[in-house]
Amino acid sequence: MIVNYRMRAIAVSFLVVSTLSFAQSKSAISPESRTERYMQSIRGNIPLLTAFLSEMPKGGDLHYHLSGGVYAETMIGWAADAKLCVETQTLQLVKPPCNEAAGNREAASALGDPVLYRRMVDAWSMRNWQTSGQSGHDHFFDTFTKFGLAGDDHAGDMLAEVAQRAALSHELYQELMFTADNGRVAAVGKQVGWIEDFKTMRETLLANGLPEAVEAGLKNIDTAEKQRDADLQCGTSKAEPGCKVTQRYVYQVLRGIPKQMVFAQILAGLEMASRDSRVVGFNLVMPEDYYVPMHDYSLHMRIIDFLKPLYPKVHISLHAGELALGLVPPDGLTFHIREAVERGHAERIGHGVDVMEEDHSIELLKEMAKRNVMVEVNLTSNDVILGVRGKEHPLAAYLKYGVPVALSTDDEGVSRSDMSREYEKAVVDQNLNYVQLKAMARTSLEHAFISGDSLWRDGHAFLRVKTCALDKPAAEKLSGSCLSYLHANQRASLQWELEKQFAEFESRW
Numbered sequence: 001m002i003v004n005y006r007m008r009a010i011a012v013s014f015l016v017v018s019t020l021s022f023a024q025s026k027s028a029i030s031p032e033s034r035t036e037r038y039m040q041s042i043r044g045n046i047p048l049l050t051a052f053l054s055e056m057p058k059g060g061d062l063h064y065h066l067s068g069g070v071y072a073e074t075m076i077g078w079a080a081d082a083k084l085c086v087e088t089q090t091l092q093l094v095k096p097p098c099n100e101a102a103g104n105r106e107a108a109s110a111l112g113d114p115v116l117y118r119r120m121v122d123a124w125s126m127r128n129w130q131t132s133g134q135s136g137h138d139h140f141f142d143t144f145t146k147f148g149l150a151g152d153d154h155a156g157d158m159l160a161e162v163a164q165r166a167a168l169s170h171e172l173y174q175e176l177m178f179t180a181d182n183g184r185v186a187a188v189g190k191q192v193g194w195i196e197d198f199k200t201m202r203e204t205l206l207a208n209g210l211p212e213a214v215e216a217g218l219k220n221i222d223t224a225e226k227q228r229d230a231d232l233q234c235g236t237s238k239a240e241p242g243c244k245v246t247q248r249y250v251y252q253v254l255r256g257i258p259k260q261m262v263f264a265q266i267l268a269g270l271e272m273a274s275r276d277s278r279v280v281g282f283n284l285v286m287p288e289d290y291y292v293p294m295h296d297y298s299l300h301m302r303i304i305d306f307l308k309p310l311y312p313k314v315h316i317s318l319h320a321g322e323l324a325l326g327l328v329p330p331d332g333l334t335f336h337i338r339e340a341v342e343r344g345h346a347e348r349i350g351h352g353v354d355v356m357e358e359d360h361s362i363e364l365l366k367e368m369a370k371r372n373v374m375v376e377v378n379l380t381s382n383d384v385i386l387g388v389r390g391k392e393h394p395l396a397a398y399l400k401y402g403v404p405v406a407l408s409t410d411d412e413g414v415s416r417s418d419m420s421r422e423y424e425k426a427v428v429d430q431n432l433n434y435v436q437l438k439a440m441a442r443t444s445l446e447h448a449f450i451s452g453d454s455l456w457r458d459g460h461a462f463l464r465v466k467t468c469a470l471d472k473p474a475a476e477k478l479s480g481s482c483l484s485y486l487h488a489n490q491r492a493s494l495q496w497e498l499e500k501q502f503a504e505f506e507s508r509w
């Protein structure tokens with residue numbers, strides 16, 4: 001009996017000690033470290049990693065072309081509804097009436113013709129692009145001309161589709177690039193023509209229809225948002241998750257069109273963003289390696305350098321360095337990112353893939369870190385369009401020199417990817433850990449163009465502002481001062497929401 005009692009006592013005390021030490025070790029390890037430990041334990045198991053990353057909170061997607069975010073299958077449906085025709089050779093949409101003798105058929109016929117349907121999906125996206133006979137670059141950029149007509153009058157439906165996907169990927173925020181005026185601004189630029197003196201050029205555009213075109217663009221955004229909210233049943237008891245995603249817009253300037261139209265569009269972006277807080281800035285888009293963007297690159301930067309001081313509050317992100325060795329002559333690789341930063345007033349750079357080919361590249365990295373210029377990193381896009389992946393990608397160089405970086409999807413519909421897949425690539429191809437992924441999610445909201453002050457007094461170390469320093473993200477109630485700070489600042493409010501999501505996510509492991 002005594003022996004048994006003693007043994008039980010020893011066993012109980014052992015249990016108490018081991019429970020205590022387990023509790024101590026659990027509390028000694030932060031939820032973030034536990035989550036890191038779990039991710040490291042499954043990083044070789046891709047299916048488990050996929051499940052983990054799809055649940056992970058991701059903050060915002062800052063590099064997103066609206067029409068490129070929509071899946072080909074959706075576009076085929078819209079083309080069928082609009083009674084558009086499709087050229088059976090090129091798979092490009094053309095306006096009705098359809099004419100089989102001229103080589104086109106009703107797009108709707110694809111719905112009953114599996115061969116035409118699958119050819120259209122392949123031609124309008126990166127699905128099976130390797131069998132297209134084209135390079136990834138050419139196949140990618142050609143998709144937009146092929147499905148382009150299908151998107152007419154569907155901006156609101158596009159917003160709904162991409163918001164829904166963002167919500168399901170655990171994103172809170174999107175900045176969507178699109179040209180909201182549907183070409184009216186470019187038409188004003190064409191009609192005004194090129195004027196060498198930028199001041200006169202601006203005044204002439206403003207006196208000849210540019211403000212009206214800008215207003216028309218803003219009205220289009222009103223209409224699109226109404227349609228989005230109707231599609232997602234926002235404000236009703238059946239509201240879809242997409243309703244919770246905050247969307248802002250970046251005016252998309254087509255840098256491959258003639259310079260007078262590019263000038264007009266840059267001006268329109270600045271005007272639109274000054275008049276309406278939903279439009280937060282502008283960006284220059286289209287293949288950077290094409291003749292006009294290469295030829296006019298420095299001119300475009302000079303235009304921005306002239307106009308930007310007149311609109312100091314408007315934000316600028318620029319596609320720069322979406323290039324690779326061999327795609328353009330070597331001297332074309334040496335200056336785009338630097339000029340975008342130094343003359344183009346870019347607060348963020350889209351892609352920045354050829355950064356190490358730039359003149360004095362290490363100094364450039366240091367300069368970007370010093371100026372706090374963030375790079376929007378698009379791993380899938382860089383892989384399929386430029387063939388740059390794995391160790392050849394400059395992400396590790398940006399991280400080494402302290403340049404802020406965040407992952408984005410670029411064109412998730414055309415690329416048939418999503419934000420979770422970008423996170424997976426960051427782990428598998430770029431060898432990033434959980435803490436680095438979390439930093440990128442936080443960085444996305446820190447560098448978002450949404451208005452309002454930050455939750456962070458230090459946006460690198462992520463130290464909170466004093467007002468909210470003692471509040472707990474998991475807590476039900478916040479201090480009055482923190483609550484009013486969050487109400488007053490949209491950015492901080494989104495950032496707090498992200499912290500809440502992280503607190504919940506990290507409590508699981």
Ligand SMILES: [Zn+2]
Binds near residue numbers: 063065
């Ligand atoms: Zn892009």
